[in-house]
Amino acid sequence: MLIGTWNLENLYRPGGPFGPADKTAYETKLAALAATITALDPTLLGVQEVGEPEALRDLVGMLDGDWHTGLSRHPDSRGIRVGFLSRVPLEVLSDANAFPARLRPVQADDEGGVAAEAGRGFLAVEAATEAGPLRAAVCHLKSKLLSYPGGRFVPRDEGERARYGAYALYRRAAEATALRALADVLLAGDGRERDVAVLGDLNDEVQAATTQILLGPQGSEIGTPGFDKPDKGDVERLWSTAPMIPLEQRYSRLNSGRRELIDHILVSHRLVFRVTSAGTGLPGEEVPRLPSVGPDPAERRGAPGSDHAPVWMRIG
Numbered sequence: 001m002l003i004g005t006w007n008l009e010n011l012y013r014p015g016g017p018f019g020p021a022d023k024t025a026y027e028t029k030l031a032a033l034a035a036t037i038t039a040l041d042p043t044l045l046g047v048q049e050v051g052e053p054e055a056l057r058d059l060v061g062m063l064d065g066d067w068h069t070g071l072s073r074h075p076d077s078r079g080i081r082v083g084f085l086s087r088v089p090l091e092v093l094s095d096a097n098a099f100p101a102r103l104r105p106v107q108a109d110d111e112g113g114v115a116a117e118a119g120r121g122f123l124a125v126e127a128a129t130e131a132g133p134l135r136a137a138v139c140h141l142k143s144k145l146l147s148y149p150g151g152r153f154v155p156r157d158e159g160e161r162a163r164y165g166a167y168a169l170y171r172r173a174a175e176a177t178a179l180r181a182l183a184d185v186l187l188a189g190d191g192r193e194r195d196v197a198v199l200g201d202l203n204d205e206v207q208a209a210t211t212q213i214l215l216g217p218q219g220s221e222i223g224t225p226g227f228d229k230p231d232k233g234d235v236e237r238l239w240s241t242a243p244m245i246p247l248e249q250r251y252s253r254l255n256s257g258r259r260e261l262i263d264h265i266l267v268s269h270r271l272v273f274r275v276t277s278a279g280t281g282l283p284g285e286e287v288p289r290l291p292s293v294g295p296d297p298a299e300r301r302g303a304p305g306s307d308h309a310p311v312w313m314r315i316g
Contacts, residue, residue, distance in 0.1 A: 001043035004312035005199035005263055012051035020302035032305035034062035039282050044127050045085045046138030046199035074121025082123050082138045094124040099174055100181045106170035118175045122182050135186040139179050139200035142172040153296040176213040190235045191268035198266040206242045238266040241313050244278035252280050252309045254292040263311045276316040280309045
């Protein structure tokens with residue numbers, strides 16, 4: 001079976017401030033998304049940037065067969081949220097955006113505003129797969145694409161850019177910490193006996209500090225000498241599947257022409273040894289075909305498809 005994650009990029013019905021301007025552009029976008037999902041053929045797909053539940057329903061209506069869906073009830077200020085598409089029944093285990101109890105609010109702007117919860121909720125489900133129950137959480141952490149007071153995407157000066165870059169990093173780190181706490185609940189003390197996956201747009205690379213927060217104890221990453229050696233940390237570790245992605249495919253977005261892997265799949269000890277392959281884009285493609293994005297996300301309003309590539313793993 002194939003498990004994946006994909007940022008659908010501004011999935012809204014037409015006519016609003018963030019979605020396509022007209023019905024034709026909307027239908028073109030849906031057709032492109034549906035074609036990719038059909039070719040991907042996932043058993044479970046975590047999705048991000050669902051702007052309206054009705055738009056996800058429209059997308060599912062273009063897919064063949066029966067699908068189960070789950071959506072978080074915690075969207076951000078633009079209305080985007082995370083969710084799941086699944087070929088198998090789902091049970092929602094958690095839908096929350098709270099920071100862990102001991103983590104204080106973090107600074108969010110120059111005026112002393114703070115963020116006391118994740119900007120978008122984390123949705124956790126249990127999927128009834130043929131190989132047994134799979135617990136999965138989907139997320140969309142704070143973006144590295146910075147915005148400034150008054151809706152600007154360009155800073156007044158380098159000092160403002162640096163400060164708002166720091167505020168975004170504070171938030172992303174706090175959100176990663178909250179997501180790690182949810183992963184601990186899903187692992188329930190023994191990742192050697194439970195199939196657990198954390199999927200989503202982490203908005204940073206594999207070696208970023210915020211991504212590393214999620215992995216737990218270091219020392220047995222894929223490709224290191226400790227990978228296949230039993231260790232007491234195995235019950236709580238998560239493994240990034242990124243090293244299993246062929247090097248030429250190891251990106252999920254083009255940022256000003258630069259390749260970056262910011263969408264990730266992390267798995268428990270029991271699950272990592274069942275991963276037979278991993279990739280980005282569609283299975284069989286040499287490399288993902290993506291547009292390059294700049295600092296202003298509004299430039300792609302109404303564009304077909306998505307500016308992200310799906311990231312996937314195949315389970316044996």
